[in-house]
Amino acid sequence: MSTSSENFFATKVMGHPAGLFVLFFTEMWERFSYYGMRAILVIFLTGVVTGDNPGWGWDKSAALSLLGTYAMFVYLTPIVGGWLADNKIGYRLAVVIGALLMTLGHASMAVETPTFLYIGIALLILGNGFFKPNMTSIISKMYEGHDDKKDGAYNIFYMGVNAGAFIGIMLCGWVGEKVGWSYGFGLAGIFMFLGMVQFYYAQPLFGDVGAKPKDEDKGIIDTLTDNLDDTKEKISGKLNKFVTIDYVLITIFVLSALIFIVNDPLSKIGNIDVLSFDIAGMTDSLFFALLAALLFIVILIVRIPRYEKVVRDRMIAFTIFCIFTIFFWAAFEQAAGSLPLYTRDFTDRLLVGNAATTFKVVDLIVTVVPLAIITYVLLSLFRQTFNRISFSNIVLGISFLIVWAIVIFKLYTEYQATETEVPVTWFAILNSLFIIIFAPLFTKWWDSKYNPPASVKYGLGLIIMAIGFGFLAFATRNVPLGASTAKLSMMWLVLAYLFHTLGELCLSPMGLSYLSKLVPARMVAFMFGVYYLAIAIGNKMAHYVGGDIEKITNESGLSYFFLIFTIVPIVLGLVSFALHPLLKRLMHGVR
Structure with missing residues (x-):
């Protein structure tokens, strides 16, 4: 059965095709599993080997090295996964295969032995390669002929990304820290599996969109091959x-x-x-x-x-942006490595009396309100699609019942406690929360007449993020050399995550936008790979440098460690501002 674009728009939820919201929830569960696992990995590996919920006692450099290699491959394997989906197996099958591999990966990690840890990470890397690039490809196919709706569709889709990250960090983090690490890793796998089943049984909504490609279809790999071996592209009258x-x-x-x-x-x-x-x-x-x-x-x-002059100049401009991208992510991704260690070892997270009560109220609001909004979206989807994809909806409903059950258990347990120790992972949800709050404001800014040029956006992103690290450098100024613990205010962490998120909103969405504007259409796939390589390098660099937090703390002080991530981005941000005239010329009219 073939389902045309018009048929998609015949069944709407909140003004968009119902199929978009199937993708919304599938991506949400994948992000739930990814961020939920990542939130507890480092604190589990470096945790003490004794106590009620022991860790493995790894060196911080070893744990962050493993995380860095994992994060790097996460941004490289989608290039291969996109190629396979484009030319061999189709987007939908690629998503199912990826989800299954990631389910097995999380299950493997839940065993809590080194061998199964490495097997689990390998499966997660492979699964991510199949899954990540192909969800957005399905959306692109679904909205062919409806370009005016695409921006709104991607905004909704990325709300699913942030919702998944928010809920995953909150629940996997709390379960991992308070109940047991195996349960945290296992919970990530359970929801990845449920997301896969929900997507698989929603296939009737998609018709031929995302199915196995026909022989005459031209996929991304053709474009990529053409760019790697430019035998068909003539530049200034000669082959390149x-x-x-x-x-x-x-x-x-x-x-x-x-x-x-x-x-x-x-x-x-x-x-x-x-x-x-x-x-x-x-x-x-x-x-x-x-x-x-x-x-x-x-x-x-x-x-x-x-290349000929205009193409050459624009590629130089995009390469400069890629260099800034590397250093931005090298600093920003401390959120997955060194910041959880700082949170665990140097932050006063024990609350009593009025402070504990205030936190419980705040935690209740930030937990229940977003989840209630997402549940409303779920019910809207049910009303439109239950007759066509009933089993998919039942699985999705079961998923949410499990989430609400865990949330209620979590809130009840915390309410009963006389004193509250804020989980290490709780602070990581602030990034998703701040994105949900501030993204609409940034969208209005970019759409207004005050929309700044690219070099200014990159400069602002780097400098604003650096201010967040500046708060941490100031907070730790009196921590003695070699100190392994301290009791610093949680306020500094909240401010750090706020400014990191504001910096992310300035810079992160710009990369793919300028890629599409600066790079000729036939070279997009190749330069897409270069851009993802830049992010991969940034992720690896983040945890390579972050792994030295203990060494730097012992030799120069914890404040010095955070000053590195304050000064370097500020300098690069100022360089970006200074390069504005040059970049404007290189971009040849592209804004």
């Missing part, structure tokens, strides 16, 4: 082919990057060095990381000048 030096540089770059990515966690977790040597005081991991970074720059320098 890859030549021998390009292939040599790319091969050495890939090998160097893989050696670093694999060797970094191996050396820190198992004392296994792929190539054990020292060069000028550098370990093999650091040497290959720097070599890969240098080669990446050389490849761009060698390739980009061969």
Whole structure:
């Protein structure tokens, strides 16, 4: 049965096709599982090995090295997953395969042994590669011929992303910390599985959209191949082919990057060095990381000048934005690594009396209100689609009953307690909460006549985020060298997450927007890969540097650690401002 775009719009929920909200909830459960697992991973690995809910006692550098490699692959595997879906298996099957692999990954991690931990992370990486790129591809296909509705559709979809992150961190975090780590990891797997079942049995809503591609269809891989081997594209009357030096540089770059990515966690977790040597005081991991970074720059320098002037200039501009992107995520992603460690070890989270009561009220509001709004969306979907996809809706309904049951149990347990210890993971929900609150304001800003140019947005994003780290640097100024604990106010963390989120809203949505504007259509797939590579590098760099929090704290102080993430982004933000005239010329009229 073929379902046309018009048929999609025949069944509406809140002015959009019902199928969009199936995708909304599927993505929500995937983000629930991803952020829920990530919220507890580092504090579980580095937790003390004794007590009621023991961790594994890993070194902080080892735990963050593993997290960094995982996060890096999360942004690289979608390139392969998108290729397979475009040309072989279709978007919908790719989503189901990805969800199944991630379900098995979370289940594996719940076993709590090193072997199953590594198997689980590998499955999560593979599953993410199938899942992540193909949800947005289905939306794109669904809205063909309805471009005026696309912006609203993606806004709704990304609300599902933030809703999933919010609920996942809140529930997996609380269950992991208060009940048991295995239960936290397992809970992530349960909802990933329910999300997969809900999506699979909603297939009648999608018709042929996202199905296995026909032979005559041209997918992303064709575009990607065309760009990697520019044999069909003529620039200034000549072919811009890859030549021998390009292939040599790319091969050495890939090998160097893989050696670093694999060797970094191996050396820190198992004392296994792929190539054990020292060069000028550098370990093999650091040497290959720097070599890969240098080669990446050389490849761009060698390739980009061969294009005709306008294309060349715009690609240079986009490359500069990618460099800023790397450093932004290298700082921002401390939220998954060093910040939970700071929260656990240096923040006074024990509340009594009026302070405890106030927190319970705040926690009740920020928990129940968003969940009630999402439940209303769920009921709206039920009213429109229950007859067509009843089993999918039943599974979705069961999912929400489980969520409400856990929420009620959580709130009741916290209410009964005479004193309250705020969970480490609770602060991580602030990012999603602030996005939901402030995103509409930023959207209005970007749509107004005061919409700033790209270089200013990137500069603002870097500087505003840096202010958040500045609060933490100020808060920790009196923490003695080598201190392992302190009792600092929670206010500093709230301010840090607020400014980090405001910085994210300035910079994060800009990357893909400027990619579509600056890069010729035939090169979008290739430069999409470059952009995701930049984010992947930023994620790995974040946890590579963050892993030294203990070393830096012992040698220079905790305040110095946070000053690194204050000063460097501010300097880069000012550089972005200064580059505005140059970038304006390079962009050739693109705003």
